[in-house]
Amino acid sequence: MEAMFDRAGRTVAWRLRDVVYDLDGRAVGLVHNRAIFSPKGRFLAHFQDGWVRDERGAALAFEEGATGGPLPPVPLPIPAAPPPALRPAQPQFEQAPPLRFRPIRWSERSWDEVVGEAEAVS
DSSP states (O other): OEEEEOTTSOEEEEEETTEEEOTTSOEEEEEETTEEEOTTSOEEEEEETTEEEOTTSOEEEEETTOOSSSOOOOOOOOOOOOOOOOOOOOOOOOOOOOOOOOOSSBOSSOHHHHHHHHHHHO
């Protein structure tokens, strides 16, 4: 599993192939066509070159080795990866907004906000 880090270098999620898991191992996202969607198919964020980006292209999180974004912090110690839950069924994905710009700045939003909003609406 690949750890995903926020702007402070904290581990906020894990990715195993096309599934994103929270720190407890619960599936919270599916990677599809360079975007991350909720398990119900709702757009969460763009995912490109190791960067998780909000709908405006600003960085929310990153994986080690990410390129083309803001200066990433040194990751804090990585916790043990949780046992992943089963992969959710493939949903009908909504249309992702186009990623027109990839600014070299961090988003004003956090990964937890983005995932939490999608769960509240789903």
